[in-house]
Amino acid sequence: MSRVSRADAVVVVVGAGHAGVQVADSLCEGGYHGPVLLLGDEPGLPYQRPPLSKDVLSARDEPGLLPLRGERHFADRGIDYRPDAVVTGIDRARRTVLLASGQEIGYASLVLATGAAPRPLQVEGSERAGVLPLRSLADARALRAALQSARTAVVVGAGFIGLEFAAAARKRGVDVAVFESGDRVLARAVSVGTSLHIMQVHRAMGTTVLVGEGPVRLEGAGGADGAVRAVVGSRGSRHPADLVVVGIGVRPRDDLARGCGLAVDDGVVVDEHLRTTDPAIFAVGDCARFPSPAGPLHRLESVQNATAQARHVARVILGAGTAAYVELPWFWSVQGPVTLQIAGLAVADDESVTSGYPDGGGFSVLRFRGDRLIAVESVNRPADHAAARRVLAGTERPTAAQAAAPGFCLKEHAGRAVAAVRRPHGLAG
Ligand SMILES: Cc1cc2nc3c(=O)[nH]c(=O)nc-3n(C[C@H](O)[C@H](O)[C@H](O)COP(=O)(O)OP(=O)(O)OC[C@H]3O[C@@H](n4cnc5c(N)ncnc54)[C@H](O)[C@@H]3O)c2cc1C
Missing domain, CATH: 3.30.390.30 (FAD/NAD-linked reductase, C-terminal dimerisation domain)
Known part of the structure; x- marks a missing residue:
């Protein structure tokens, strides 16, 4: 394995989620001796996302932080981890990234690990207070706080996040209704049989599951900006809601790539080595659209995908990997x-x-x-x-x-x- 130790061999990783942290770790474990900068726009230590829709919501006691790595982890490995570091642009000609603080940082290799952001709901009333996404630790804390006093909740979208939230909220005794405009739950992810089984499990937990019905209007207390109180569906059903969780999918955070002229197609387009259309820039995890051995480009949202792609890119940067990225995808979800x-x-x-x-x-x-x-x-x-x-x-x-x-x-x-x-x-x- 080649060892890189030149002062100009800076690797900048943008995004300190599951993928970004693993890139930095794998570079260090692989003997990379150049500087590794891990820039994350969130505060504090990088954290695990999966518990945010599971234990964090259902546990009676306030759960502690869920760090991906211990407090001293980055310093001990010589990784320059910077929280609250928002990257606003990439200058490919000069090989620099620009931060919101005004600072510019040069790179030899750049890894985009910027993840994805929840798709906003766009129906009348969706800007009301109490209508919340679930992606970040801050989102989970806001939902957990809302669940302390909520008696009713509506979930929009019967994907993994929405159904995990529904199960956690039922565990806390909250009345839950799930609106799903498609004809079954988890339609993109599982077979009809598994989908029907999971819908029955949620109904047995006491959740109202409405398939083939999306929300058309969110009603609130007081005027147009009052907090949400009920959701009206396209078939006329109306469910009370002290809070509404929006789980209608995500959009990849590919704006940095688009802004500097890289190929983007609902995600940063990469080749079989996870390289973008600029050979010095890679993309991994939820933000990356990559070729599968069968041909079509995929974008996957899972911890396995984020960490396996991160390890692969680290090998490529270390000069230790020439094989194409091929990994069996796997995923888990816990719902009651x-x-x-x-x-x-x-x-x-x-x-x-x-x-x-x-x-x-x-x-x-x-x-x-x-x-x-x-x-x-x-x-x-x-x-x-x-x-x-x-x-x-x-x-x-x-x-x-x-x-x-x-x-x-x-x-x-x-x-x-x-x-x-x-x-x-x-x-x-
Ligand atoms: C609530 C929830 C539950 C989940 N449960 C499961 C599960 O049970 N099993 C499973 O396999 N997967 C699960 N997932 C999916 C999994 O967490 C993601 O696939 C994984 O986090 C992707 O990792 P990532 O590093 O690509 O993106 P992320 O974890 O989203 O990290 C990207 C980071 O980059 C930051 N960033 C973005 N733009 C910039 C910028 N310009 N400058 C600096 N920083 C930036 C973001 O703020 C974020 O911190 C869950 C996801 C969520 C939200």
Whole structure:
């Protein structure tokens, strides 16, 4: 591995979330001896996002900070971490970034790890007080404070964030209604079977789930700027709301890239090495749109994607990685009694074969494109998820017919597949 120690070998990482922190760490672990600057626009230490829609909201006691790394971590590694550092522009010709403070910092390599921002709701009344997004620690604290006194809440959008919030709010005894304009919950992420199961679980928790109905108007107390009090849906239903959580997806924070003329297409466009159209600039995590081995460009929103891409870019900067970025995506979500884990990427048209017990004990849905297993959704089946990741990383995948056979067990299949790889060619048994 080459070691870079020239004074001009500054790596600037913009964004101190899961991806940015991992880039800085992996550079240090890989022996990078040039300066590494980690610039984040939020205050304090970088923190974990997943608990913000889970334990942070449902815990009775105020949860502590959720730092991604300990207080001394960055100083101990010689990483120059700067909170409250808002990057406002990039000068590619001079290889500098400009900060809101007026400071300019030169770079040899620049990594954009700027994440994503919640899409705002755009219906009448959505600017009222009590209508809140859920992305940052500050958002979660505001929601947690609102939940102390709220009796009713409406969630707009039945994606992961909205449904996790709904489960946490129910746990606190709040009456919750979820508006989803699509025809099912988690439609972009899971099969019809898993989607229906999760909707039933939320209904069993006491949440009103309205599919095929989006909000048309948010009503409030007093005048037009009074706090929200109710949400009116496109089919005429009206739900009281002491607060409204907007979970209708995110837009990648690609404005810095656009501003300096890099290719952008709902995310910063990168090649198979996660390089932008400028070879000195990379993009990773939620803000990056990258090529998949199958062809189309993807943008993924998960901790696994952020950290795996960060490690890859660090290897490229260190001169230690020439292979294309190829990693199996995986994801998890916790919603009340359900832990959902997904390995691989499927789309709505892919076939589904269910293994296990949707009525109790957990199950997995194996997703096939043609006869090729491409993804596995596991509900309360952590062993299946672990097996799925091994199977999808290898070549010995079960066919749809094998998966549908009585007694099929993904974990056993994974065990046999590993044994087959280890066994020398030509030997039986
Ligand atoms: C509430 C919530 C729950 C989640 N739960 C899960 C889960 O259970 N499982 C899972 O796999 N994933 C989950 N995710 C998704 C996961 O957290 C993200 O995919 C991950 O945080 C992406 O990391 P990132 O570093 O790309 O972006 P981020 O974590 O968003 O970090 C980007 C950082 O860059 C900063 N920034 C942006 N622009 C600038 C600028 N110009 N100057 C300086 N700084 C800037 C941002 O403020 C932010 O701090 C969840 C996300 C949220 C919001």
